Amino acid sequence: MSKYWSEVAKKIDPYVPGEQPQDKRYIKLNTNENPYPPSPKVLAAINQVTTETLRLYPDPECRELRACIAEYHGLTKEQVFVGNGSDEVLAFCFQAFFNPGTPILFPDISYSFYPVYAKLYNIDYKLIPLEDDFSLAWDKFCSPNGGVIFPNPNAPTGRYMPLEAVETILEKNIDQVVIVDEAYIDFGGQSAVKFINRYPNLLVVQTLSKSRSLAGLRVGLAIGHKDLIEGLERVKNSINSYTLDRAAMAGAEAAFKDEAYFQTTRNMIMATREKTIVDLQRLGFTVIPSLANFIFISHSRVLAADIYQQLREEGILVRYFNKPRINNFLRVSIGNDREMKSLVEQLTTIVR
Amino acid sequence: MSKYWSEVAKKIDPYVPGEQPQDKRYIKLNTNENPYPPSPKVLAAINQVTTETLRLYPDPECRELRACIAEYHGLTKEQVFVGNGSDEVLAFCFQAFFNPGTPILFPDISYSFYPVYAKLYNIDYKLIPLEDDFSLAWDKFCSPNGGVIFPNPNAPTGRYMPLEAVETILEKNIDQVVIVDEAYIDFGGQSAVKFINRYPNLLVVQTLSKSRSLAGLRVGLAIGHKDLIEGLERVKNSINSYTLDRAAMAGAEAAFKDEAYFQTTRNMIMATREKTIVDLQRLGFTVIPSLANFIFISHSRVLAADIYQQLREEGILVRYFNKPRINNFLRVSIGNDREMKSLVEQLTTIVR
Numbered sequence: 001m002s003k004y005w006s007e008v009a010k011k012i013d014p015y016v017p018g019e020q021p022q023d024k025r026y027i028k029l030n031t032n033e034n035p036y037p038p039s040p041k042v043l044a045a046i047n048q049v050t051t052e053t054l055r056l057y058p059d060p061e062c063r064e065l066r067a068c069i070a071e072y073h074g075l076t077k078e079q080v081f082v083g084n085g086s087d088e089v090l091a092f093c094f095q096a097f098f099n100p101g102t103p104i105l106f107p108d109i110s111y112s113f114y115p116v117y118a119k120l121y122n123i124d125y126k127l128i129p130l131e132d133d134f135s136l137a138w139d140k141f142c143s144p145n146g147g148v149i150f151p152n153p154n155a156p157t158g159r160y161m162p163l164e165a166v167e168t169i170l171e172k173n174i175d176q177v178v179i180v181d182e183a184y185i186d187f188g189g190q191s192a193v194k195f196i197n198r199y200p201n202l203l204v205v206q207t208l209s210k211s212r213s214l215a216g217l218r219v220g221l222a223i224g225h226k227d228l229i230e231g232l233e234r235v236k237n238s239i240n241s242y243t244l245d246r247a248a249m250a251g252a253e254a255a256f257k258d259e260a261y262f263q264t265t266r267n268m269i270m271a272t273r274e275k276t277i278v279d280l281q282r283l284g285f286t287v288i289p290s291l292a293n294f295i296f297i298s299h300s301r302v303l304a305a306d307i308y309q310q311l312r313e314e315g316i317l318v319r320y321f322n323k324p325r326i327n328n329f330l331r332v333s334i335g336n337d338r339e340m341k342s343l344v345e346q347l348t349t350i351v352r
Numbered sequence: 353m354s355k356y357w358s359e360v361a362k363k364i365d366p367y368v369p370g371e372q373p374q375d376k377r378y379i380k381l382n383t384n385e386n387p388y389p390p391s392p393k394v395l396a397a398i399n400q401v402t403t404e405t406l407r408l409y410p411d412p413e414c415r416e417l418r419a420c421i422a423e424y425h426g427l428t429k430e431q432v433f434v435g436n437g438s439d440e441v442l443a444f445c446f447q448a449f450f451n452p453g454t455p456i457l458f459p460d461i462s463y464s465f466y467p468v469y470a471k472l473y474n475i476d477y478k479l480i481p482l483e484d485d486f487s488l489a490w491d492k493f494c495s496p497n498g499g500v501i502f503p504n505p506n507a508p509t510g511r512y513m514p515l516e517a518v519e520t521i522l523e524k525n526i527d528q529v530v531i532v533d534e535a536y537i538d539f540g541g542q543s544a545v546k547f548i549n550r551y552p553n554l555l556v557v558q559t560l561s562k563s564r565s566l567a568g569l570r571v572g573l574a575i576g577h578k579d580l581i582e583g584l585e586r587v588k589n590s591i592n593s594y595t596l597d598r599a600a601m602a603g604a605e606a607a608f609k610d611e612a613y614f615q616t617t618r619n620m621i622m623a624t625r626e627k628t629i630v631d632l633q634r635l636g637f638t639v640i641p642s643l644a645n646f647i648f649i650s651h652s653r654v655l656a657a658d659i660y661q662q663l664r665e666e667g668i669l670v671r672y673f674n675k676p677r678i679n680n681f682l683r684v685s686i687g688n689d690r691e692m693k694s695l696v697e698q699l700t701t702i703v704r
Contacts, residue, residue, distance in 0.1 A: 005586075020408075037403030245597065
């Protein structure tokens with residue numbers, strides 16, 4: 001604590017990302033990265049960036065990339081916002097749509113960045129408890145509120161909420177903004193983007209870090225009514241006119257244009273997930289139903305904290321959250337088949 | 353205005369960057385970009401980024417880049433913060449060090465993003481009028497305040513404040529954070545970085561967009577006491593853990609490592625500036641003394657607004673601010689010799 005810090009800097013409680021260890025090479029199943037590299041077309045596009053363009057500011061409105069994403073979804077670029085990863089986009093959302101006063105609603109077990117944003121912007125919130133099976137009951141999101149946000153599929157559980165339930169939440173909260181955080185939607189769920197032209201209160205947030213294998217490039221996006229997008233632009237343009245550099249914009253556009261590669265790799269991840277689930281259930285693990293690129297698991301006899309530690313010693317990183325209700329679970333990212341085979345082998349030894 | 357916008361989104365007054373026109377090719381002297389490309393080593397470094405690393409999150413602490421910049425200045429990496437352009441770094445500074453209540457101080461004619469940040473974060477401010485010659489009188493920054501920020505050299509005037517005056521401001525405000533915004537310091541001024549180990553209240557903000565020719569890559573930095581850097585990290589980690597992508601970090605590091613290229617290009621720009629000043633004075637222009645990569649000029653007979661318009665029609669973009677005290681001035685970025693020759697030729701016709 002420093003006397004020079006503002007009241008805000010003193011009170012905030014920053015997010016701690018999953019570790020990026022430097023000490024040795026791990027099988028990294030702790031930050032939901034994609035085991036497959038991005039489309040080769042992404043790198044080709046980045047390599048098209050020249051020193052002549054690097055000296056010039058990028059387009060502050062990111063028109064080409066927004067138009068490309070809009071076309072992908074059959075929308076207009078005025079319905080698309082892009083930013084420096086979905087974390088930045090979510091931060092801008094909290095500032096653009098939520099107020100101090102009436103609490104916003106989000107699940108008690110959810111993306112742990114939400115309470116961080118809330119504290120930063122002085123937004124009150126009410127935690128909605130998940131059901132015992134970690135599902136999200138839509139009717140609990142219909143009490144008076146200042147806005148709603150939830151991931152679908154949820155993190156760190158991986159559970160997906162059917163679109164009919166999402167639509168009911170949109171209908172029942174038509175006077176508030178409802179943010180559906182779809183970081184993991186491409187691994188088997190259906191996107192709420194199909195509701196964009198029907199609900200002016202809907203904002204869908206997505207990322208290229210997971211299903212498009214671009215965690216290292218920092219591109220996220222929001223899709224919604226043009227008025228919501230304008231609200232996000234206003235906040236962005238009060239902070240930083242150019243949040244996406246030329247390499248990121250070029251790479252992101254190339255990723256959206258290689259649909260075949262996208263379909264192939266996400267299908268491979270889903271196939272590996274299903275195979276891994278069967279293997280783990282055989283070892284006595286409970287696996288929460290997942291439509292994400294990770295699974296949330298708990299063992300009947302061995303404590304999650306112990307498994308976490310033993311895996312780490314064997315060179316496999318997974319994520320352990322020491323929090324109420326989930327402190328006997330591990331979140332395991334879906335790697336490639338070889339990585340998951342190593343995981344299952346180690347777990348076989350650990351739970352024997 | 354939308355009913356879904358927060359009170360913050362409604363009240364803010366976003367910054368409008370210099371235009372990046374798409375209609376035709378201009379000689380662009382309007383956004384202080386560098387006329388020379390970045391070091392070829394920057395592109396080589398970016399091209400080292402592989403698809404295998406792009407799928408992985410970058411280092412959220414940016415350790416390598418911070419260590420590289422720290423070494424450049426003979427400091428430690430704990431004294432260096434890096435972000436997505438100096439605009440983002442400045443936004444974080446306002447949030448990390450300034451409070452509502454006691455007004456912060458900045459010049460009335462200055463970087464027009466400062467009041468935007470202040471409005472966003474609800475920070476009160478008091479404008480300190482520049483002297484008639486656009487210089488900044490240090491004694492006016494010594495009244496009770498909640499913090500101080502000024503560019504050195506100032507923008508859009510280009511006027512430099514000698515380091516002795518900067519030091520006096522630091523001494524007289526030892527209980528508040530003093531931010532010296534050195535976006536243009538590499539074009540002839542002396543950096544306040546030399547005071548870092550002496551004044552715990554000093555934060556120097558710089559950018560790679562100007563003197564390192566990397567506007568398209570979005571990298572800015574802050575240098576200060578480790579407690580101030582920690583304050584910035586806290587804010588950053590409450591918004592976005594990874595603000596710099598892998599291409600930006602690799603390119604920025606390469607730029608800092610090519611000192612010879614940096615010296616050559618900045619010297620070329622300064623030489624062109626001095627030559628242009630002589631040419632313009634010959635045409636009857638008043639040129640404010642500049643240690644930046646731009647000059648601030650006014651003509652004795654022809655209105656700045658008219659010159660702006662006529663230059664635009666001839667394919668030359670400069671920046672015109674329709675604001676009190678400076679509405680008969682133009683800010684002209686220093687291009688290469690060929691571009692400045694075209695400018696002088698056009699101006700010769702216009703003021704004839």
